[in-house]
Amino acid sequence: MALIPSLPLKARLSPLAFQLQARQCLPSRRTLATATEPRPKTPLSKTQKEFLDRALRVNQAGELAATLIYSSQSPPINKAHPHLRPLMKHMYDQEAGHFKKFNELLAKHRVRPTAMYPVWHVAATALGWSTGALGREAAMACTEAVETEIGEHYNSQVRELLAWSDELEGRGEELGDELKVLIQDVRRIRDEELEHLDHAVENDAKEANPYELLTGVIRAGCRGAIWVSERV
Amino acid sequence: MSLPASTLRAVLRTPTNLRPLLLLQHRLGLQSSPRNPSSSTASYHSYDHPAPAPYPPAETAILSAALAHVPTTGFTRTALTTGLREAGYPEISLNLFPKGAFELVRYHLVTQRTQLNTRVQFPDHDSAAPISVGRKVRSLILARLRGNADAGVVGRWQEAVALMSLAENIPASLKELSLLADEMWFLAGDVSVDSSWYTKRASLAGVYAATELFQSTDQSTDFRDTEQFLDRRLEELRTVGGAVSGTIEWMGFQGGAMVNLLRSKGVRI
Ligand SMILES: [Fe+2]
Ligand SMILES: [Fe+2]
Numbered sequence: 001m002a003l004i005p006s007l008p009l010k011a012r013l014s015p016l017a018f019q020l021q022a023r024q025c026l027p028s029r030r031t032l033a034t035a036t037e038p039r040p041k042t043p044l045s046k047t048q049k050e051f052l053d054r055a056l057r058v059n060q061a062g063e064l065a066a067t068l069i070y071s072s073q074s075p076p077i078n079k080a081h082p083h084l085r086p087l088m089k090h091m092y093d094q095e096a097g098h099f100k101k102f103n104e105l106l107a108k109h110r111v112r113p114t115a116m117y118p119v120w121h122v123a124a125t126a127l128g129w130s131t132g133a134l135g136r137e138a139a140m141a142c143t144e145a146v147e148t149e150i151g152e153h154y155n156s157q158v159r160e161l162l163a164w165s166d167e168l169e170g171r172g173e174e175l176g177d178e179l180k181v182l183i184q185d186v187r188r189i190r191d192e193e194l195e196h197l198d199h200a201v202e203n204d205a206k207e208a209n210p211y212e213l214l215t216g217v218i219r220a221g222c223r224g225a226i227w228v229s230e231r232v
Numbered sequence: 233m234s235l236p237a238s239t240l241r242a243v244l245r246t247p248t249n250l251r252p253l254l255l256l257q258h259r260l261g262l263q264s265s266p267r268n269p270s271s272s273t274a275s276y277h278s279y280d281h282p283a284p285a286p287y288p289p290a291e292t293a294i295l296s297a298a299l300a301h302v303p304t305t306g307f308t309r310t311a312l313t314t315g316l317r318e319a320g321y322p323e324i325s326l327n328l329f330p331k332g333a334f335e336l337v338r339y340h341l342v343t344q345r346t347q348l349n350t351r352v353q354f355p356d357h358d359s360a361a362p363i364s365v366g367r368k369v370r371s372l373i374l375a376r377l378r379g380n381a382d383a384g385v386v387g388r389w390q391e392a393v394a395l396m397s398l399a400e401n402i403p404a405s406l407k408e409l410s411l412l413a414d415e416m417w418f419l420a421g422d423v424s425v426d427s428s429w430y431t432k433r434a435s436l437a438g439v440y441a442a443t444e445l446f447q448s449t450d451q452s453t454d455f456r457d458t459e460q461f462l463d464r465r466l467e468e469l470r471t472v473g474g475a476v477s478g479t480i481e482w483m484g485f486q487g488g489a490m491v492n493l494l495r496s497k498g499v500r501i
Binding site: 041042043044049050052053056060103104106107108109110111112113115117118176177178179 | 275276277278279280281282283284414418423424425426427429430
């Protein structure tokens, strides 16, 4: 398999470096003032609607995949390493919370789910089964790879929404509460994903063998899935 | 905003009161592509930043005046011209409606869809006797069909269907149909956002389109035959749809059961 090192993945940030950068570039300290009196709001532009439409759709698909990965990984991992049971359950519960959040947002804002829903369902379950079967390190490497991509993905969404907010403030307007709350939600979820990343690294994700192949393939798969879910 | 010479000439030839409309059309790039009042394909629905009305005031005035003549003159250019005249615009402004009579059909579809929420009100879902989503969908379909009767277009509906079936109008017509199905599921309070989202909308669109066509031939009082036709379609959907989703669930169950079996045999998956 000579093709592995040629993947451009090594050029990307290592998970920890990315994590540090992510936490620095978007400090959670920055708070958004909540509206005191209602002001008339400019309708969202076509591009803005498209952005939100895609963002919510892809987030839901990602969280669907995450819950399935954990639930199909957990049985073999818990059996072989009973001490990991609370951690696996904690991560699963957080993913289930994220999934529920985006399901609600899709229904509320009338965004269609991805047409690839059944495909991601099967793919994520298979990924969970296979990494779970490979053992603890492989399962953790899977989490590390997925969370690296997902963390970056959520960060870019927060960045975009904050840019809208700045632009509106420049015009003496402000973002509606629904978007302010969305920023808070996406930030909280991103922080939880980065927490999963920490747990994965603490639990020897780097020891997985073959680490490069596994994380490389999974990260490339995540990016592909994000690209497709935004569009289809 | 810079306008190409051809557009500028068209603008100057247009009556002053209609120029803003034409400029708007130009800005939105609507002249070459079919005009679509529900423009964006993105479905994100904002509550804080509500979308503008589907038609600007001038078009609303013209098209609603024209629609009032459909019961007598049908979905025709004649109705459109009468509407223009009544709304105080010269006949030359007919150029603003390049799709002719189809614009009337679409105006009817869009306004009926956006007003559907005012036709039916359901009690809060925590009330004593909650209505099932299925019953709500049925009421919504009947309410929407009543909209055709109230507008007096039932006897003219086959003309509308003919216009909608023209190749160039098919995409816009299907778009409207799927938006209507989406509106109905939304108003019925359905919140499922899995793969059933697609099957639900597709099957409701099919039932609705068939029932609407049936309505145009219905001679019974109060469209009682249409109601029965609808009930038969919904019943078929319930039995056939149940079988399909049952099969998918069964396959998922078999997959899960197989893995559990292998796990019990000591296979580490
Ligand atoms: Fe998550
Ligand atoms: Fe996660």
